[in-house]
Amino acid sequence: MNRIPYYYFSLFLLMSFTSLAQFTTIVQHDGTSIKNQQKTGTCWSFSTVSFLESEIIRLGGPELDLSEMYIVSKIYEDKALNYILRQGTAQFSQGSLAHDMLSAYDRFGIVPESVFSGRADEEKAYNHSQLLEGLSKVVKKAVSDQQAPKDWLAAFRAVLAEEGMYYDDQYFYLNDIEWTPESFARALPLDPDDYMHFTSFTHHPFYERFVLEIPDNFSNGSYQNVPMQELLDITHYALDHGMTLTWDGDVSEDGFDAQKGWAKYEGPEISQIQRQKEFLTLTTTDDHLMHLVGKATDEEGHGYFIIKNSWGPIGPFEGYLYMSEEYFLMKTVGLTVHKVGVPERILNKIK
Numbered sequence: 001m002n003r004i005p006y007y008y009f010s011l012f013l014l015m016s017f018t019s020l021a022q023f024t025t026i027v028q029h030d031g032t033s034i035k036n037q038q039k040t041g042t043c044w045s046f047s048t049v050s051f052l053e054s055e056i057i058r059l060g061g062p063e064l065d066l067s068e069m070y071i072v073s074k075i076y077e078d079k080a081l082n083y084i085l086r087q088g089t090a091q092f093s094q095g096s097l098a099h100d101m102l103s104a105y106d107r108f109g110i111v112p113e114s115v116f117s118g119r120a121d122e123e124k125a126y127n128h129s130q131l132l133e134g135l136s137k138v139v140k141k142a143v144s145d146q147q148a149p150k151d152w153l154a155a156f157r158a159v160l161a162e163e164g165m166y167y168d169d170q171y172f173y174l175n176d177i178e179w180t181p182e183s184f185a186r187a188l189p190l191d192p193d194d195y196m197h198f199t200s201f202t203h204h205p206f207y208e209r210f211v212l213e214i215p216d217n218f219s220n221g222s223y224q225n226v227p228m229q230e231l232l233d234i235t236h237y238a239l240d241h242g243m244t245l246t247w248d249g250d251v252s253e254d255g256f257d258a259q260k261g262w263a264k265y266e267g268p269e270i271s272q273i274q275r276q277k278e279f280l281t282l283t284t285t286d287d288h289l290m291h292l293v294g295k296a297t298d299e300e301g302h303g304y305f306i307i308k309n310s311w312g313p314i315g316p317f318e319g320y321l322y323m324s325e326e327y328f329l330m331k332t333v334g335l336t337v338h339k340v341g342v343p344e345r346i347l348n349k350i351k
Contacts, residue, residue, distance in 0.1 A: 023322050028294030028306050029244050030057045032065060034319030036312035038126035041094030044216070045072050046310035047246050047289040048101035048336070052190060054244045054293065055338065059189035067111050069118025069126075070181070073165045074104045080139045080156055081149075082218055088143040092136055094128055095216035098246040098289060098336040102192040103219070109181030110188075115172045120164030134159040196342060198335045199223040200231050202276045207349045212334065214286040228272050228329050230346055235292065235305065235328070238341030244293045245341070247307065247323075248334040251288040255327060261315040263307070265326040275330050286333045296322060 032053045037046045045068040057063055075096050083092040119126065138159060142152035160166035171178050179187075204210040209222040226234075238245055250256075255264040268274065278284040294306035304322040313319040339347075 023296040023298055023304060025294060025296045025306065027239055028296075029054060029239070029242060030063075031244070031291070031293055031308060032063060034308065034313050035068070035310050036126075037068075037310045038312075040072075040126045040128040042068060042072050042126075042128070043289045043310055044096045044098060044248075045069070045075075045101055047291045047308075048098045050291040050308060050310070051098070051244055051246045051336070052101075052105070054291070055190060056188055058242055058244075061189045064188075065113040067113045067116045067118065069165060070111050070116045070167055071101055071104045071108075072118065073160055073167060074108045075100055076135060076160065076165070077153070077156065078104070079218055080135065080142075080152070083139045084142050084152065088140065091215050091218055092139055093216070094132055095286075096218065097214075097216055097221060097248060097334070099197055099221040100219055102195055102336075103221075105185060105190070106192040109183070109185035111167070111172060111179075111181050111184060112174060115174075116167045118165050120162065128163075131159070131163045131165060134162070194339050195336055196339050197221065197223045198226055198231060198234060198337070199333060200226055200228040200272070200275070201279055202272060203280070208351050214333065216286055223334055224350055226346060226349075228275055228332075231332055231335060232325060232329060234335065234337060234342055234346060236295070237343045238337050239292075239295050239305075241341060243338055243341040244291060246289060246336040247292045247305075247328075247332060248286060248289045248336075249328075250284045250286070250331040250333065252285060253327075253331060256331075258309060258311060258321055259315050261317040261321045262304075263321060263323040263327045263331075265324060265330050267330060270326050270329055278330065279333075284331055284333070292323075292335075293320075298322075 032050060035046055037043055049066050049068045053064055053066055079092055083090045135156060138152055138156045141147065157166050169181060171180055199212055204225050206225050206227055209224055211217065211220045212223045235245060255266040290310070291308040292305050293308050296304045296306055298304060303325040305328055307321050307323050309319055309321060315321065
């Protein structure tokens with residue numbers, strides 16, 4: 001075995017420590033373990049489930065590992081119906097948004113991960129490319145053949161089942177208690193109506209709601225529109241008062257590097273005008289959802305947010321990354337937060 005000289009080993013440790021110690025945590029709230037969405041476009045479910053797991057803890061409930069794929073399977077059916085009723089003109093893909101997760105939770109309940117993993121083979125990684133291909137064939141055929149719902153839905157669920165992604169709503173047991181997904185959700189201290197969604201764009205009036213025009217918003221969910229500084233204010237206020245948030249935004253920038261564990265804005269300026277320009281020219285796109293759990297400063301005192309990702313324990317912070325406030329201001333597409341995490345002065349402006 002080759003031995004590393006002590007000097008180089010000490011230098012390696014010092015460099016590793018320096019990399020990990022460049023941020024000072026101000027606050028980081030309780031949450032569950034890092035998960036991995038693997039080869040799927042289901043970050044919206046992983047991030048929002050992680051958010052709800054933290055909310056359950058904050059509201060006095062137990063620490064739980066909830067099933068991301070239970071909700072994903074329900075949303076696939078929603079998207080199928082939407083695609084068919086729009087005669088094939090709607091997007092049918094893996095992506096969705098945080099409000100879809102909350103809506104599905106309200107309508108269909110939730111189950112623990114131990115009850116439904118969404119895998120046909122527990123030894124294999126998630127990979128929804130084949131699943132989406134099979135589902136797409138079903139919905140396209142339903143449109144072309146004008147099939148009745150009972151016909152296409154049975155075929156659709158058969159494809160889900162083949163990939164381990166169909167849950168038939170049977171009872172399950174947890175702690176020797178019989179539950180349905182609906183009764184389990186009602187037993188948790190969560191009310192989907194308590195959550196608000198925010199964005200910041202000038203092609204709609206501030207302090208009014210509008211349907212955010214991004215491809216994954218298949219359900220036409222609306223967002224409260226506020227100036228970008230107030231997106232920042234809401235985030236600081238929520239974190240300072242014990243809450244976390246979901247973050248939806250652009251991770252295709254050169255300044256975003258999950259392997260290095262940071263996201264830093266490298267654009268020309270920080271302004272509402274530049275933010276709007278980058279959105280309208282598709283420089284800022286809706287790429288990814290993550291869970292915003294805390295805040296920190298770097299060695300020069302600059303502000304960062306602590307983000308929990310769903311790509312497994314990668315990078316120097318084992319699945320977490322640090323997003324600069326500048327990156328947040330310019331590349332945030334949407335936020336979801338409990339209504340008590342919004343400053344009253346901002347709530348008073350909303351129509």
